[in-house]
Amino acid sequence: MKIDDIDRRLLEELLADARLSLKELGGRVGLSSPSVSERLKRLEEGGVIRGFTLDVDPKALGYLFQAIVRVRPLPGTLHVVQKLLDDIPQIIECDKVTGDDCFYARLYVRSMEELDTLLDKVAEKAETHTAVVKAQTVQRRLPPVV
The missing domain is CATH 1.10.10.10 (Winged helix-like DNA-binding domain superfamily/Winged helix DNA-binding domain)
Structure with missing residues (x-):
């Protein structure tokens, strides 16, 4: 369009x-x-405007930690891992990517114990590498409207 x-x-x-x-x-x-x-x-x-959203602060809902998890499924488990990730409601977005890892998942948790519990759900089917977000220096934004 x-x-x-x-x-x-x-x-x-x-x-x-x-x-x-x-x-x-x-x-x-x-x-x-x-x-x-x-x-x-x-x-x-025309698909330019995809929808209208509400911006809610996860901290106001008790989610104190944000993490980014790189996920590398074990051989033959790609679709199983994708389904496991999809079934975790704390994952707010997940990208399927190229490279050594197959997925980058962004999630919110209330505690480090909750993070461990969620990671345990995929541990038998995939390797994970987790980074806890200290600060979000650039908020999600669109590229320039040109």
Whole structure:
């Protein structure tokens, strides 16, 4: 889908504040509310806007630690390990990657004991290497809207 300069400006405004009203968005990009609504609908239908989310602080829910786990399945266990990872609700995202490891999983836990318990679920089927996140210096963000 091709996007124009007005679409880019709409996306930039929504990235800065997704709670803007259609009227406010329109005022910022020089369109009426119905025109903004139609453009946003087109951007959604075209797959540019995939959804709208709620940003919740995991610490507010008691998750004190974030970890990144590199996972290397043992021979013949790739699909089993993928299913095991998918079934752990504390894993908030997992990427299948190239290289020595097959998966990079990001998860939140309430304690180091909980982390050990979760890692034990895959220990028989895969090697894991875990890093506990001390600080997130760059928050998840989109590449430039150009």
